[in-house]
Amino acid sequence: MNNSFLIPSEKIIERLRYENPWWVSRQIPVSYSSLSKRLYFDMFYPYVKENHIRRAVVLMGPRRVGKTVMIFHAINELLEEEVNPQKIFFIGIDNPIYVHLGLEDIMMLCKEALKLDHFKDCYVFFDEIQYLKDWERHLKVLVDSYPDTKFVASGSAAAALKWHSTESGAGRFTDFMLPPLTFQEYIHLKKLDHLIYNGSIEYGNQAISYCLTHDIRALNTEFLHYLNFGGYPEVVFSEKIQSDVGRYINCDIVDKVLLRDLPSLYGIKDVQELNRFFTYLAYNSGNEFSYETMSRESGILKETLKRYLEYLEAAFLIKVLNKVDVNAKRLKRITSFKVYLTNPSLRTALFSPIAETDNEMGNMVETAILSQWMHREKLDLTYARWRDGRNEGEVDLVLVDEKNFKPIWGVEIKWSNRYFDKPTELKSLFQFCKANNIQKALVTSLDQSGVKEVDSIKFTFIPAAVYAYNIGDITLKMGNEV
Template sequence: MYPRNIQNFAREALGDTPVLLLNGARQTGKSTLAQSLDAGRRYLTLDDPVVLAAAQSDPFGFIDGLDGPVCLDEVQRAPGIFLAIKAAVDKVRQPGRFLLTGSANVLLLPQMADSLAGRMEVLELWPLAQCEIAARPRSIVDELFAGDFADRYPFDRDDFIERLTAGGYPEALERRSGRRRQVWFDSYLATILQRDVRDLAQIEGLTELPRLLQLLAARSGGLLNMAELSRSTGLAQTTLRRYMGLLEVLFLIRQVPAWSSNLGKRLQKSPKLFLSDYGLMAHLQTLDANRMAQEHGLPGDLVEAFVHAELAKHQTWAAEATRLMHYRTSTGVEVDFVLENRRGQVLGIEVKAARTLSSKSFSGLRHLRDTVPEQFQRGVLFYSGEEVVQFDAQLVALPLAMFWA
């Protein structure tokens, strides 16, 4: 079992909150983590047809029949169970009574989330971060705000390519050949786009979704333009929005909202779109390790997706609570990512797949600094070199290897 950095947060939540939900995509290790938190807790999964039938036919009777702390796996398969859990918690408000796992984002399903408002804590479990794969607990988010860097981080191009194509799903990482991982990714997508879509949307697997997901993989890191995407897919925008919502609920895609300083600047308001796992993105783009190794450079969109996913994972256990956004003006000046903490301090993050940089590489970060000089904490540029280079007191180039070294 890989060590999960969110584990301590889960234990703390079980100590003072009646309901804890571990939420995340399928095959990210939610069930394994849940069972490791409390060996004596009764474990039931709604993937079991008998358990599912009982939960769906009489949710209140099913919950009333459970004694002591219980773990319910894949609860999104029986939405009615949330109201039954609410009733049980209101009768006996006991910390850690219900440990739930779900493969659909309940925060995007109001009928589920609202029923347990104030009674449930939600922790998001992403695919493995590079530091979890290496069994080295750390928080990149906290290190970036603190300016806590080494002098250099050894970078090996072939090793990085392997990390990009493997992604973070534990089972995919266990496949030692690229061909076997391709088989796993194909099977994974088929399961989600058939069974889970059917459960959530009450319809059979949609034939348009696999092609749509492939188109989104090719546009990962770009601004979300529904009109252009509608033209490319031939889908009406109302249908397209519904499909996009399904993919987001299932944690396959993620939107990064635009950042605004509220100073009246003319900023681009569209969100950026990313696939949640860079290994899955590489698979959908038919990029394998051999093909990338033969190319002169690294695919910039895939490297940016890597940084996005790693930052989002580290946010879930960082001591510094932050929001992840992007910055783009109406004239095209952009910063790939902006992290803002609760004190309003801003960290700008740029991503370059190249090994060499120049002062011009920091132009977007300088623009952001000039826009909000009092909020601006630091500008970071991740690149595929090895040396940590300070360009000025607030701008620094950091090797991508910082994420795993």
């Protein structure tokens, strides 16, 4: 290696001191301490503190959802618990100054900067770790070599992170998924918790605890705003960004993933084709696709399409939902599937904000509700679609029990009160429940709540905004069980 390209150690140490001001001040920068914590913080922080199991935490998620902020909030919590500030290290791997260094090399420079004798009971945070080639091998070695030190890594190029952490870090890494802002978090961050109260709903023959609202009109107004602008913490609080959300999301999120992260990680050559394909998917979020139709409409070969879908899903830009039939049986050959944006406000950024009465509203409500489930990746969510003679049936969301391959529940997502007034029109949902011996199902509405019974099957109606809020709330209450 040409030594003229190497940066002197003193300069790197200067950078480390700049990145770790608490070594001297015992405080994180006010630009982070002034920001509200995400509700997911309380689920994440125990992983940081866990020291009985020798594992690194890999914090994954899309760009701009608050991973770096969450790391600084974790550092702040450690400082408040009186952990020695000179045993807490933060390193932003995306800084080119570290380009020729391994993780252990950087740790040794931290040790030199602080004149430490050894590493013991330390906390080391590596931000944007995917910028280091073979990061998972480096991190695994550190976990094995420094058993008394806790390592936390974060990254946005989730395609590489997810694959490498499962393939190479078996038994050494714990993945933690940070999704886009949930609707519950959005309400909390905007200090609108007064709109919600703890109540109960009738579901089948039992009453279950549920968060309800005093003012569904106000909640729906916020839900619409969430659909358009709510997935990113910065956008929620900045009217300036909202006025040009397309520029913010395109430049800072879509372009960096599509034009930089994925091509560099996977050697994608035609980035413009990938960009066009993603735009096509975003416009049609919530629709059913087939490889044949996609290939015909986009002009892209089927094998290339499959690769693009795999990349975009791994990068947390889209979620692919596979299909089951009326009996919740998986189809042996995948010919069609649904594709959803992981964040409905991505569509606003690419096109324009949607209004409550727009035709796309139904698909966007579906997209928003599906995005609330992102942290619970292990759930086997599908949708059901089948043909019965000349008629087609569909149920929007189905959870299948992986052990006995039977459906646990089905949900029909509507942005309308029509089916509350005419529940007998829910023919597909009724047929699905009968075929699987299910006595109850949930249907979302615009603003109506209640239970309607059709031939011994009870349909519980809940406003879509209330249902979206509760998915986030239940996920957090489940905590580390998720």
